[in-house]
Amino acid sequence: MNETARAAIVTGVAGDVEIRSYDLPRPGPGEFVLEVELCGMCGTDAHIYRGRLDSVRFPALLGHEIVGRLTALGEGVRADHAGRPVEVGDRVGVFPALSCGRCYECTVRRRPGSCPDRRPSYGFASPADRPPYLTGGFATHLYASNAGTVFYRTGLEPAVAVLQEPLSVALHGLERSRVGIGSTVVVQGVGAIGLMAVVAARAAGAARVVAVGGPPARLELAAALGADEVVDIDRVPDPARRAHAVRDALGESRGADAVIGTAGSPAAFTEAIGLVADGGTLAELGNFTDRGTVPFNPFSDLLKRDITIAGVYGAGPDMQRRYHSALTLLRRGGLPFDQVVSHRVPLSGARRALEALGGDYRLDDREIVKLAIDPHA
Ligand SMILES: [Zn+2]
Ligand SMILES: [Zn+2]
Structure with missing residues (x-):
């Protein structure tokens, strides 16, 4: 297999962004691989880039507002979190946070953010120079290497589906x-x-x-x-x-x-x-x-x-429900959701985009409303 994936890796605080190549992983049981179609970039990414989030070390692969098509399903991955069947080629929105779903914090207190088994969310995992690689959305592919990653199938255009995360907040x-x-x-x-x-x-x-x-x-x-x-x-x-x-x-x-x-x-x-x-x-x-x-x-x-x-901290407890509600609301349509993403930026433009978000909110001589990385642009 000589298929490769590419990812935009932030090498250090406010540092260079390098495009690195990786072999496409083969998903194990419960895992899957996604071809990223669009990944929103938000203020949090710009803060991480500036070194304002201690939990993220460099080199780092950012991007947590991820929409793409399933390209490989590990054993046992047959349905999304709403129970709808999925197959290779389906478009899904990925829920980036990873908590165990079984412990006291997750089930009784319903504070998944305090889960003792919480692993770094997609787009926050670091450093990016060791396996499993491809754990953020500023890449051609996402390797959902945590069995049981929550995702929802959607028929929405990527530019609309990518609003799932900000809408859930x-x-x-x-x-x-x-x-x-x-x-x-x-x-x-x-x-x-x-x-x-x-x-x-x-x-x-x-x-x-x-x-x-x-x-x-x-x-x-x-x-x-x-x-x-x-x-x-x-x-x-x-x-x-x-x-x-x-x-x-x-x-x-x-x-x-x-x-x-x-x-x-x-x-x-x-x-x-x-x-x-x-x-x-x-x-x-x-x-x-x-x-x-x-x-x-x-x-x-x-x-x-x-x-x-x-x-109100992010999408909060019950985030999985809110992610699902967000897609439902977006699907209802009737509003110009497709105008919210103002800039689609290729992987090679990730650094420029991160700097613009932390700076004057302008890119290519236009005001930024919402930036998204289009890894195939
Ligand atoms: Zn965000
Ligand atoms: Zn837990």
């Missing part, structure tokens, strides 16, 4: 925010997760959704995906005036029943608290890495206003 936020029929919602930040939060808020029955962020192209997409009104932060740079603009857009001087914070700075968190109506909820998704602290008054910011602040 947004769904976690929406569940924590208690948005329901008739709720007023502010989505702060219109990156991929903010855009997916707009979709999720609408699906949850929100009566009014206001998206706050920029630049204009992203706000237009937020409107197309279901936001009733948008507030451009560059046009209203002063936070106090912005709070007024958001309340006007909501048509509600009290603030929102729920704020979904995806902007990702400590200052944005403070601003988000101010946008919640008394008795409402802030679900904070944005400060996913340590960006610092903010002044916080437990009396006047929290108790007196009777608000709830929910920390």
Whole structure:
């Protein structure tokens, strides 16, 4: 067998990205191999590239938002996690996290992230210069070398299916925010997760959704995906005036029943608290890495206003269910999901893309909404 796979390997912190070749593995029992069609690149990848995630060592093979076609199935792999039969050639979305599914943390506490048998997720396994190799999505192939890897079959186009991960994170936020029929919602930040939060808020029955962020192209997409009104932060740079603009857009001087914070700075968190109506909820998704602290008054910011602040870490417990729900929502269609991926970048462009994500969010003279690596481009 002389078939080979190629992978974009980050050699060190903010270092070179080399394209390395590997023999295609033969999957053992319970394992499978996938030809990667598209792999989303997100802020987490850019943080790892900058050396901000201690658990990942270099050289590293990143990429955890993986969609592709099954090319080889190990013994016993006959169905996806929803019980639907699969065969070689089927397109699937891969659930990257690997917990045992049997222990106390996994089954009783339902905190798979705390599983003592948790192995590094696909796209986080390192170093990449020892077997099993091909454990991340920035490659032509993924070797799902952990028997029992969760995956879901899908007929969606890769550019839409790749939104499964950001949408599952947004769904976690929406569940924590208690948005329901008739709720007023502010989505702060219109990156991929903010855009997916707009979709999720609408699906949850929100009566009014206001998206706050920029630049204009992203706000237009937020409107197309279901936001009733948008507030451009560059046009209203002063936070106090912005709070007024958001309340006007909501048509509600009290603030929102729920704020979904995806902007990702400590200052944005403070601003988000101010946008919640008394008795409402802030679900904070944005400060996913340590960006610092903010002044916080437990009396006047929290108790007196009777608000709830929910920390939302990734797709959370029940991630497998949310991954599945995300595909279901995407399949429902009717929205311009195919416009969210703004850039498809070949493996050779991975470094440029990682730098753009950690920098000014522009690539090829265009604003980035969502980047994806297309390993066959
Ligand atoms: Zn991600
Ligand atoms: Zn476990």
